[in-house]
Amino acid sequence: MTGIEAAGVANADNPAMTGPDRDFWEQRFMQRQTPWDRGAPSPQVLRWIASGAFAVGQRVAVPGCGSGHDVVEIARAGCDVVAIDYAEAATVLTRDRLATASVAAQVIHADVLQWQPDAPLDAVYEQTCWCALHPDHWSTYATQLRRWLRPGGRLLLLAMQCRRDGAGAGRIEGPPYHMDINAVRALLPHSDWQWTAPPYEHVPHPAGWHELAMAVERR
Template identity: 40%
Template sequence: MSTNWDQQYHDGETPWDKGAPSPPLLEWLDLHPAEMQGRVFVPGCGLGHDVRVIAARPGIDAVIGFDLSPKAVALARDFPASGGETYVAGDLFALPDAYRGSCDWVWEHTCFCAISPSLRDAYVEAVSSVLKPGGQFLGVFYLDPYDEEHQPGDGPPHGSTLEELIDRFTGRGGFTLVESCLPTRAYPGREGLEWILRLVRN
């Protein structure tokens, strides 16, 4: 898969976009109906299906869908609003200072696996910087995106291991692990390949 994200949105070549929110996110929200509250940041939000489902929940004040691709952001804005969501085009690795410590939650879904593995510590630093102290990070990680045609080293998507993730976030990353589980719901074809992590920023 190319990393020219904006061109791919222009060309309509977006195989990752399933036209619906992440099933593990829906499952988690059903299991924890009142926990996600306040202001939520969604890096690499694409067309914003997850953004809108979060924005519609009670107790959510604002959701910022953030994506490198101006075209993705423009397409996301074309969907009917569901709550207090906004979409911003920008680079997660060059966040404006105004984002610092501004959010209660971060929701991650297929942004981490889209970036180069060499940027993973920078990713943890970026999402940590957005959170208030005590803010929470919830992510569904596509641990194993590989098949016969797509092997480690030729991503995105880039796989990861649970051990690596926990070490990266809880070690030097400054988070504490709160929840780690296999979601039971998945897009067709991703069953058993994703993992949910919830961490609190120390």
Template identity: 35%
Template sequence: MPMSRDYWEHRYQTKDMSWEKGAPSPGLVDFLAAHPELPRSSVAVPGCGTGHDVRAFAAAGFVAHGFDLAPSAIALAGEKTQAAGLAAKFTLADFLHDAPPQLFDWVFEHTLFCAIQPAEREEYVRAVLRWLKPGGQYLSVNYFITDDKDGPPWPTTRAEQLARFSPHFELVADWLPRSYPNRTGKEWLFWWRRKAV
């Protein structure tokens, strides 16, 4: 059964937010610092939570837009972004089923893939394709937990990521990123470019 909007909203309302680290993905921070040559284009961050990754993209000069299913996440993200003096948009949306408000140059993934039901993963791949421009890029920080059978989060592996995304994307690079202390060695960063159709 899909995790509903009520499920996620309840987790925000009860402050049951174990994923909330108060800072962007360290792997994303390093990626942005390492690539000043990349055009500062549009990026969608689905399942953005309170918006740390969206603000990291905005601070680096991207036109950043966060999306989340939970109204409280969108409200918190907007407040934090205003307080930080950054410009970014946040919109309530179901990434898996809604049409994007525009097509994006980038989609950035961080703990949404592991948060949806494993049975929804093909829909997730279709959503990335639906939200990206032709030739767009997909950057993902995937959480390689192996022992959690009672998600979210649910496990994934490098082999699964390659099997799901290789038919539609060329792998530009993948590597072990810097992580939050309690995720060290458990994350993997993939940089994909959408194949021409």
């Protein structure tokens, strides 16, 4: 995601909050500065679909859906998909992509830190929404993920690995913010989530970093 890093960016929605705000993301879409966008579905979503991780009829959320490549594929696999993004331009792109593909999904313009589904979900597909949030919001987001899912529901998580040298001096740099596995584990503890053992699938990212693909089950 080189080219969108904005360490210390102020949040105009709420000055008490840290990190990028709605306008930051809106501008990225308006200026077509979206280097995270593969221009195609993630290879991992295709692997998960092929492996049956998204069963027909499952209720699946895609938070921070961006331009919606993965939304189309999960909906095409027969899932009942709800895509959420608080950048209006992202929701427009996703709706257009769904219409072009003649595939149906619900697209919601909302903040993932506040949105709630009307019924518990079977799965959440998390592709670089978490790493777009400043770490100050990670605990709220982890609580949201747990609230959204039914017991036994799965979080299909692509955890962005983009550790920077500044971390050694305590700097928090991003987006994307590095998703250290220790932090992720602290926020999704074994007492509440069933983990499989590492190593996890290593998914190269176009920006030169990589993601770790993991399926974590809500207890």
